[in-house]
Amino acid sequence: MTHTHVAGAIHGDVTTRGPVWLQPPSDVNQLVDHLWSSEVTKTADGELSVAGVTVSDLAARVGTPALVVDEADLRSRARSFVDAFTGWDVFYAGKSFLSVAIATWVADEGLFLDVCSGGELAVALRAGVDPLKIGMHGNNKSDEELHQALDAGVGRLIVDSADEIERLSVISAERDARPGVLVRVTAGVEAHTHEYIATAREDQKFGIPITGGAALDALLRCHTDEHLNLLGIHSHIGSQIFDAEGFDVAGRRTLRLHAQFAEQTGYEMPEFDMGGGFGIAYTTQDSPATPYELAEQMRHIVESECKSLGVAVPRVSIEPGRAISGPAAFMLYRVGTVKTVPLDGGQARVYIAVDGGMSDNIRTALYGAEYSATLANRRSSAPPVLSRVVGKHCESGDIVVRDEFLPADVRRGDLIAVPASGAYSRSMASNYNHVPRPPVVSVADGKISMLLRRETVEDLLSHDVGQVPWGTGDGPELPGR
Incomplete structure (x- = not known):
């Protein structure tokens, strides 16, 4: 029986079976081509590449999380x-x-x-x-x-x-x-x-x-x-x-x-x-x-x-x-924590926590949107396990990918890429938990361009004026009515 949760059914009882349409892949390293933009491939050693730039290079140069546009x-x-x-x-x-x-x-x-x-x-x-x-x-x-x-x-x-x-x-x-x-x-x-x-x-x-x-x-x-x-x-x-x-x-x-x-x-x-x-x-x-x-x-x-x-x-x-x-963009995350949570009946769920979450893509938490994901920085020989990619925010509903088969050896420091993230992720992004919003970069012909720079804590603090008396002339001019 599924119990209603105050925050919606997506936070209610869970199973490890996953949706019926999600089947274990024959090769956990292989991309499902129609989920990815046209310039995305995987190299021989299993690393995701877009327009000739590997995700390891992207992560080293612009950091994670980041929205990558083809x-x-x-x-x-x-x-x-x-x-x-x-x-x-x-x-x-x-x-x-x-x-x-x-x-x-x-x-x-x-x-x-x-x-x-x-x-x-x-x-x-x-x-x-x-x-x-x-x-x-x-x-x-x-x-x-x-x-x-x-x-x-x-x-x-x-x-x-x-x-x-x-x-x-x-x-x-x-x-x-x-x-x-x-x-x-x-x-x-x-x-x-x-x-x-x-x-x-x-x-x-x-x-x-x-x-x-x-x-x-x-x-x-x-x-x-x-x-x-x-x-x-x-x-x-x-x-x-x-x-x-x-x-x-x-x-x-x-x-x-x-x-x-x-x-x-x-x-x-x-x-x-x-x-x-x-x-x-x-x-x-x-x-x-x-x-x-x-x-x-x-x-x-x-x-x-x-x-x-x-x-x-x-x-x-x-x-x-x-x-x-x-379809023209994917989110790139770095894994911070991996843990296996035991459930009833001797089953378990693998939780893969990344350095973003509902602040850069709220769609899963907001209306149960489904996404896919892949291990992006290397090839794995481990078997696929049903996993849940979650964020770093202080909410149980902070889920990026609800159900996906990922290699059993995903570990801290790995890169996870989520396709089809170009629409309504960055545009609906927030600063929940005072987390700066990620950058948006584009890649074309082997070159990276910055479209929106990464926010910083200094950006967030620049809007916080403390407590300024209104109308005294002692503080900065503040917008408002």
Whole structure:
């Protein structure tokens, strides 16, 4: 019997059996190729190498933990989506992972860029991204962020509520601006994904429901406002999605709304964003579709539905999400402690503690995400044992990889690499336990580049001003209200 734990089921009773899909490997040293970026291999002596640089060299030069990005792989994935969806606009998800270099790369490869905050917008602008190729999301944009978007001249604002439409109209009028807007709607479709990242159900914080007429009212409000330029409808049904079934249902519902609006107003909106959130392979159980397979399926959905409704096909955009950044990077850790914990029935679990954890990748602790791992610095002749890779933080749920077969002789000082870590690891990182966040480095053609430097304790202390009286003029100027 599994007992409910206050922090969630992932912290409840355990077994040593592992998930049914996880089977002992015939060779514990061998990589499962489709989990790793294209430039990652293992040398003859079993050491992981990316674009000609070994992980031992990486660890010696930049330390651990570190997020290692395969630049050629990320660029190739970006190009694949642009090629597959020719004629459509492809938006890179800044929230998955963003830095000045990453924004530059995706712009170089012809992608547009989604941002969700003033901070992400600032990074995009510093990278020199064309503002007309930036879309700004967010269910609770501040007035300051709306001003920032208008100042930058972003190509489109995705409005998320009647309240935001009213505020944006007032701000636009004050600035004599007329921004392009898409109205985010919820189509009542739940993607086949984890509850916490399913974003199209109507009882949730994103978007305006189609049912009940609220979405149509929002579209009409934007259309009749002289300070807003209504471009179209935005729909997003979730994340880590492997097939187009959910897009079929959501596409029909949103395009029906598109046609209803055109019939009522005589105006066919020029754009339609289908969202995306395409899945990637974290473990051997994951089999994501290729960009070309997705493109074929999604084009058919849009074209057939528009034909059925008697409307022209609008300019379509998609948001692949983690499918570009996720597979292109791995986390590199150093083992600090290995211990075997006896369990009931004469069984045991091997715990491998590394020098990172939930501060650099909270996804496992947050919603039970599954990852894989490999011994990265050497070949082993030891048999595989079911292991759990855990972090250094003061939480029992501080788990990096819940279940993986690793060699029985993993020891202190070894390097462990976790593939498919490029999305939502560094971007969701924290300083829990006052642990500095790790660096992000890229590797290409045998050369290492620093994208984000490692934080230091001095960085953390620089924000701690002790106790400064407010408004006395005796201390530094502090931001706040």
